[in-house]
Amino acid sequence: MDNFILANAIINSNVDSNSILISKPLAKKLDLKNEENIIFYVGQTKKILKVKIASTGKDVLSFSLANIVFKKMYLKSSQKYGIRSNDNEVHIGPVVGIMADFFNDTKRPFGGQTHFIKQLLISGKAIGQICFAFSPYSVDIAKGIIIGYTYGRRGWIKSAFPIPDVIYPRERAYSRTKLQMRKRLESLGVTLLNPTLVGKWETHKLLMENQQLHKFLPETRLATSFNEVGQMLKKYDGVYLKPVTGSQGKNIINVTKKKASLIYEFKYMNEERLVKGSAGNLNNLKAYLRKVMGNRSYIVQKEIKLIKSEGNIVDVRVLVQKDNTGEWDITGIACRIGSNGSITSNISSGGSGKKIEEILTQHISLERDRRRIMDDIYYLSIEATKTIEKNIGQSGEMGIDLGIDTSGNVWFIEANIRPARQVFNLIGEPDTRLKSVERPMLYARYLAGF
Ligand SMILES: Nc1ncnc2c1ncn2[C@@H]1O[C@H](COP(=O)(O)OP(=O)(O)O)[C@@H](O)[C@H]1O
Ligand SMILES: [Mg+2]
Numbered sequence: 001m002d003n004f005i006l007a008n009a010i011i012n013s014n015v016d017s018n019s020i021l022i023s024k025p026l027a028k029k030l031d032l033k034n035e036e037n038i039i040f041y042v043g044q045t046k047k048i049l050k051v052k053i054a055s056t057g058k059d060v061l062s063f064s065l066a067n068i069v070f071k072k073m074y075l076k077s078s079q080k081y082g083i084r085s086n087d088n089e090v091h092i093g094p095v096v097g098i099m100a101d102f103f104n105d106t107k108r109p110f111g112g113q114t115h116f117i118k119q120l121l122i123s124g125k126a127i128g129q130i131c132f133a134f135s136p137y138s139v140d141i142a143k144g145i146i147i148g149y150t151y152g153r154r155g156w157i158k159s160a161f162p163i164p165d166v167i168y169p170r171e172r173a174y175s176r177t178k179l180q181m182r183k184r185l186e187s188l189g190v191t192l193l194n195p196t197l198v199g200k201w202e203t204h205k206l207l208m209e210n211q212q213l214h215k216f217l218p219e220t221r222l223a224t225s226f227n228e229v230g231q232m233l234k235k236y237d238g239v240y241l242k243p244v245t246g247s248q249g250k251n252i253i254n255v256t257k258k259k260a261s262l263i264y265e266f267k268y269m270n271e272e273r274l275v276k277g278s279a280g281n282l283n284n285l286k287a288y289l290r291k292v293m294g295n296r297s298y299i300v301q302k303e304i305k306l307i308k309s310e311g312n313i314v315d316v317r318v319l320v321q322k323d324n325t326g327e328w329d330i331t332g333i334a335c336r337i338g339s340n341g342s343i344t345s346n347i348s349s350g351g352s353g354k355k356i357e358e359i360l361t362q363h364i365s366l367e368r369d370r371r372r373i374m375d376d377i378y379y380l381s382i383e384a385t386k387t388i389e390k391n392i393g394q395s396g397e398m399g400i401d402l403g404i405d406t407s408g409n410v411w412f413i414e415a416n417i418r419p420a421r422q423v424f425n426l427i428g429e430p431d432t433r434l435k436s437v438e439r440p441m442l443y444a445r446y447l448a449g450f
Pocket of ligand 2: 248249346401414
């Protein structure tokens with residue numbers, strides 16, 4: 001167990017605005033001396049206070065402040081907060097900001113992430129953190145204030161918050177303004193829970209540098225011209241074309257070569273509808289696909305012959321996360337099943353979920369093979385996560401997509417730095433889902449040194 005301390009915060013009108021009254025047991029735990037000056041931190045907001053150790057030696061861990069200090073330091077009375085000391089500093093919380101895209105909708109201010117964010121806020125508060133959600137556009141760097149939201153009994157409450165210790169970045173597009181905001185906040189002392197992920201091509205290249213991973217990586221090339229697509233189609237019966245920075249299965253194309261008829265069949269999703277077509281030669285194929293691909297950068301990847309459930313493709317989502325120990329661990333594994341004939345399994349495009357055990361018993365007859373597949377899934381998701389982290393910098397969680405082919409081989413498909421956790425509800429694992437929400441908050445505590 002770590003030595004994390006929770007203390008009661010009390011408003012006391014007998015304490016002057018330059019002092020902090022600390023119960024004896026808490027002063028002992030924090031190694032504070034009577035009359036010593038400390039810098040009191042809530043996030044990046046600080047104030048110098050003189051320590052007064054309470055003479056009544058009650059058996060409680062508590063600290064008291066004047067009302068005005070309470071307000072200035074964003075504290076609420078009769079609440080328990082995490083607390084730590086370091087030399088002459090005392091830190092409360094930690095303060096954790098969830099940075100997400102904001103929508104003008106009082107019921108769902110964070111769009112599809114509203115429920116998730118609500119759960120994050122509740123789980124953070126339960127472990128003594130000061131948590132709020134905010135838009136990257138509501139930060140006042142000069143004043144050191146962020147206008148953010150908490151969730152209370154009467155719904156969403158808007159108020160001012162300090163620049164936090166840790167930010168859990170959950171905003172969608174990585175526009176220049178948003179990236180600049182991340183940099184600015186970092187320069188103020190904020191630690192980001194996750195860096196930005198490099199695209200699919202960069203990820204493939206950096207994973208290729210790890211020899212141990214080679215056998216799990218389907219051949220992938222950057223489609224600098226349509227020649228690469230042609231070459232890959234000479235080598236393989238099927239390929240996947242995927243936008244380098246795409247997500248949610250959008251703009252993905254599957255092309256298969258029909259040897260007997262010498263035609264290329266292609267499939268892609270257009271506004272949730274599966275579009276199918278065929279071309280008699282590569283030039284025609286190129287002309288058709290140009291419309292779908294637009295000016296985006298694509299990779300072309302060998303098609304993995306994924307196992308199927310009732311005719312629909314199945315793949316595996318592994319959620320890899322850190323907690324307050326700072327170590328990587330697998331929080332949950334779920335299978336995703338594409339909807340009717342879909343070429344992708346993404347939940348956001350209609351996919352459903354099933355437990356991995358169920359899928360494996362259905363498809364793999366030998367217990368020994370099932371065990372080897374599970375070992376590969378564990379090994380590959382952790383090793384890929386660590387390899388990516390080594391390259392992109394300290395990270396807190398990753399959603400790894402894997403495939404199992406009809407011969408029982410495990411393949412790496414892609415890594416996500418903003419993973420959803422819906423799938424765990426779909427497979428009837430609310431505990432896994434809850435754990436997936438708690439872990440980033442626990443990792444935030446680790447990052448803030450608590
Ligand atoms: N090489 C491939 N072979 C077979 N299926 C694939 C391949 N690449 C992707 N898929 C399917 O498409 C889905 C989406 O691809 P993915 O690379 O995860 O992109 P996205 O970022 O859009 O989720 C995968 O979850 C999988 O079902
Ligand atoms: Mg994916």
